[in-house]
Amino acid sequence: MLWQRGLNARLKPFGLTQPQFAILAVCGWMARDGQYVTQRAVVDFLGMDRMHVSQIAMRLERDKLIERPASKADQRSKLVEITPLGRERLTGAVPVVEAYDQEFFAAKEVK
Known part of the structure; x- marks a missing residue:
């Protein structure tokens, strides 16, 4: 929890939380070769509860960071699909998360 709290503080200027960042990062990584990414694939990759991912994805969509069309x-x-705004936020956040x-x-x- 200490790690997540600290990371959330670093992500706050980007308007992201750690779980939101994780979903954006996985979507960006999975779509790097132009592949279509399903919400189910994100759930499977992250090992998160599907309803939790769905709720976070709805928030990301509301914030215009992703789009979720039906297959x-x-x-x-x-x-x-990551929007240009989502890609911009992700690009800015990745070095902060890595650091x-x-x-x-x-x-x-x-220690």
């Missing part, structure tokens, strides 16, 4: 192959399935992780875990090794 043409299966109308029950939602695709997750925080390095700082946090280096401090743990010293």
